[in-house]
Amino acid sequence: MKDIRIFESTSGGPSAYEPELTRRSFLRTGAAAVGGMAALAAALSPLRELTSDEIPDFDQFLQKHYKEMTPAEMELALERIRRKVEDRYAVRPHLRDLKPMEGVEFVYALNLSRCIGCRKCVHACVAENNQSRSPEIQYIRVIEMPRGTLDVEKGNHHYDRPEVPDANHFYLPVQCHQCANPPCVKVCPVEATWQEADGITVIDYDWCIGCRYCEAACPYWARRFNFAKPNLPKEQLNPNMSYLSNRPREKGVMEKCHFCLHRTREGRMPACVEICPTGARKFGNVLDPKSEVSEILRTKRVFVLKEEVGTLPRFFYYFDERYPNTLDPEALAIADRLKAEEGDAYGCLPGAAGPRKDFVAAAQPEWWNGGHA
Amino acid sequence: MDRISLESDEGLARLAHLHRFAQVGQCVNGVTHDINNLLGAAMAYAELAALDPNLSPETTRMMGQIVDGASLVVGPRRIAMTDPAHIAVNGEPQNCNGCHQIFKSGSPAGAALSFHQDVQLRHGLNDRCVNCHDPENRERLTLRDGTAVSFKETAQLCAQCHGTVYRDWQRGTHGKTLGSWVTGSAAQHRLNCNDCHNPHAPKYEPYVPLPGPNTLRMGNQAQDEHHDDGGKESPLQRWLKKPEHRTPGRLTVEGGHP
Structure with a gap:
């Protein structure tokens, strides 16, 4: 006690621990503060380029995960998206949230003997699903493969011939295979993508953070990323939309083929099937033994792409038997x-x-x- | 009127007679708009024109007009066949037997067609009209055993030779289904053989492929990597503007959204 008192009594002058506000220290602190503020402003400057249309509004910010939304909350979200589409494209969309049908598991089959590589499916898909036109996003890639091999490394999806089919090649269209064991779903850190009861792997574009892990995980290169703001001319907008399928996407989210679920969950065919001029594309419910795809799985020698990676695709390829023909x-x-x-x-x-x-x-x-x- | 053979003098004489008759018919047609007489005149003119190897453009145009109903379309035809079959003559539908009651020409050894000149028969070994068409009733087709079938039942006819494909078509593993994937639903619509294949030349014509991927990271490295013009024009539109891709009827992306 005495020592302390002595210490206190001896501290009459300025303490050695108390910083002295000198001219130098003031300038140093001031420069550091100004520099820090400038760096912060520079870091936030991309935000200034956002238009009001791109900033998520309060409702969207507070929106729950798709699976946790009640029907009333979903209706609010749908109405918000309808308003946004109407503002941007001057069209009131027919937007709804279609759920999987009972007792339905979708399967796709593609007859490689019949595909002629005309790429009509590619562009029907773009028109149907409101993909960005510039930069262009295509879900389907048609790979031109040399006859006699199934090694996709030897294929070329940039083929540009005056006419197809070419006699020395066959054509292998690839799109999302809607795997039963999807690696893209496993890697998603925020559960923005999942597999639905009818086998379609979907993405909630409002939940995706754009990390692109799923793009890296997909062995079929089926996922596409919106690197730039999607550009879609107003007159080309397809107003028939579903929450999980073809509603307009934002910059920085993932998208991919969803078997046109806004059509197929209403019993209709996907756009690529409807457009195919040769009938090479087949689509249906594999749980229905009378469906065309069930018949194909029973009677044709089907195979899947990259079977060894264990993804269990719902997308099957097959060739026809050799028909006796007049060229014999x-x-x-x-x-x-x-x-x-x-x-x-x-x-x-x-x-x-x-x-x-x-x-x-x-x-x-x-x-x-x-x-x- | 009996069958006319162009090989005999009698036949030619009768043809000349027919021509005169047809000219009279043409005059009558102008007054009465009698469709049968119009047909007679048109047919006579067509037959005469066919005898001349140097067809005038006007004749070609007229013949093209006459055979409008049978003109061939590249790619899936999607032309509904009717029963009884008909053909458009000057925009008016006419039944086949309207002409073929007069003309029962039956090309004994694959002679060149004098009338349906747009028909290019490229069906492999199947190179005779009467293999499929009923020689007595042109509004029917004929099976191998002589059974007449309508133009709507062509699958039976094709099945005679293309059994394997027919089996696949019955199962739904060949051919095209539109409307709905729900088996047996009213919206489901299966296409027949002749909806996609031209029966006279069943092999598909080659297509001009639509443009491939030109997206970020997937674009053709050799060409322009990324063309961003603010969404004014898609790669498909740019591609369609090229003069060599402007062939009408071949490149339309039908369908799309409803």
Whole structure:
């Protein structure tokens, strides 16, 4: 106690621990403060470029995760998006939140013998799903593959020929395979993407933080990122929308094929199936034994892409069997022989001079009849 | 009237007679707008024109007009066949037998067609009209055993040779289904053989492929990597503007949104 008192009593002058406000220290502190403020302003300057249209409003900021929203909250969110679309595109969209149908699991099948690589599916998809036109986003890639291999490393998706199909290639369209074991869902740090009951892996564009982990995880390169603000001309907007499918996206979110769920969950076909000029694309409910896709899985030798990575895709490819056709050299030889034997009577009318040509027999080579021609 | 053979003098004489008759018919047509007489005149003119190897542009135009209903479209045809079959003559639908009651020409050895000249038969070995068309009733098709079928039941006809594809088509694994994926729903619509394939030349014509990916990170490195013009023009629109891609009827992206 005494020591302390002595210490206090001896501290009459300025303390050694108390900083002295000198001119130098004032200038130093002031410069540091100004520099810090300038750096903060520079760091925040991108915010100044945001338009009011891009800043999330209060409702969107407080919006819950898709799975936690009550129907009333979902209706509020839908109304907010409708207003936003109307402001931006001057069209009142037909927007709703379609849920998976009971007893339905979607499966896609694609006949590689029939695909001719015309890329109509690619552009029908862009038109249907309101993708950005510039920079362009396409969900479907058609890979031109050399005949005799399934090594996608040898494929080329930039093919630009005057005409397709090319005789030395076949065409392998790739889009989201809606895997039953999707790696993209596992890596999402915020659960912005998940698999629904009907097998479609969806993205909530309001929940996605744009980390692009899912893009890296997908072995099929099926996910696309909006690096720039999506540009979509007003007159090209498709007003038929669903919350989880083709409503307009923002910059910095992921998107991908969702089997046109705003169409398919109402019983309709996806746009790529509707447009395909050759009928190579097949879509349906695999839980329905009478559906076309079930029939294909039963009767065709289907395969999936990159089976070894264990993603269990719901997207199956198949080739047709070799059909006996008129290009068969054996059949042509038979026809030539008949023509030589019958002369002018070949192929004449019934009742006219000479026998009626038995066209079908002529078209069938011996091996087709089991060798009993 | 009986079948006319152009190989005999009698046939030619009758053809000349027919021509005169047709000219009279043409005059009558001007007054009465009698459709049958109009047909007679048009047919006679077409037959005469066909005898001349150097067709005038006017004739070609007229023939093109006559055979409008049968003109071929590249790609999926999506032309609904009717029963009975008909053909547009000067914009008026006409039944096949309207002409073929007079003309029962049956090209005995694959002679060149004198009337349906737009029909290019490229069907492999199947190179005779009467393999599929009923020689007696042109509004019907004929199966191999002589059974007549309507133009709406072409699948049976094709099945005679293309059994494997027919089996696949019945199962739904070949061909195209539109409207709905729900099996058996009223909206579901399966296309027939001739909805996609031209029966006279069933092999698909080649297509001009639409433009490929030109997006960020996926663009063609050799070409312009990223073309951002503020959304005024998509790569598809730019591509369609190129003169070599302006062929009408081949490049339309039909469908899209409802």
